[in-house]
Amino acid sequence: MIVNNSGFKCHDIFSHKIKEDIITELHVEIDDTNDLGQAHKKISLLEEKIKQEIPVVSKTIIHLDEPSEILYDTTDITYKSNELIKILIIF
Ligand SMILES: [Zn+2]
Numbered sequence: 001m002i003v004n005n006s007g008f009k010c011h012d013i014f015s016h017k018i019k020e021d022i023i024t025e026l027h028v029e030i031d032d033t034n035d036l037g038q039a040h041k042k043i044s045l046l047e048e049k050i051k052q053e054i055p056v057v058s059k060t061i062i063h064l065d066e067p068s069e070i071l072y073d074t075t076d077i078t079y080k081s082n083e084l085i086k087i088l089i090i091f
Contacts, residue, residue, distance in 0.1 A: 001074060002053050002090060006046055011072055012063075021058040024050065029067045041066055 003010040003026070013026040028046065032039040047060045077084065 002050055002072060002074060003046065006049060008046065013028050013072045022056050023059045023061065024057050026060040027063045029065045033064060033066055
């Protein structure tokens, strides 16, 4: 949702916990792939925003993708995350 609110589309979001670090990896669609300097600038700002809004994330790895026409539906599941965690622990 942070990515979407920043005007980008993303997919394949994974978070890994390695020892005490939470590393988040995602693909972000960006139309500046022919100008890597520009793309890097935008993505660095996005990384900062993610770290600010989710302080438990210690590292963000963002893969740059060409823009696609695919639309991903997102839903904020924060309010039911405790319920989800309980279900996941059972499995
Ligand atoms: Zn991708």
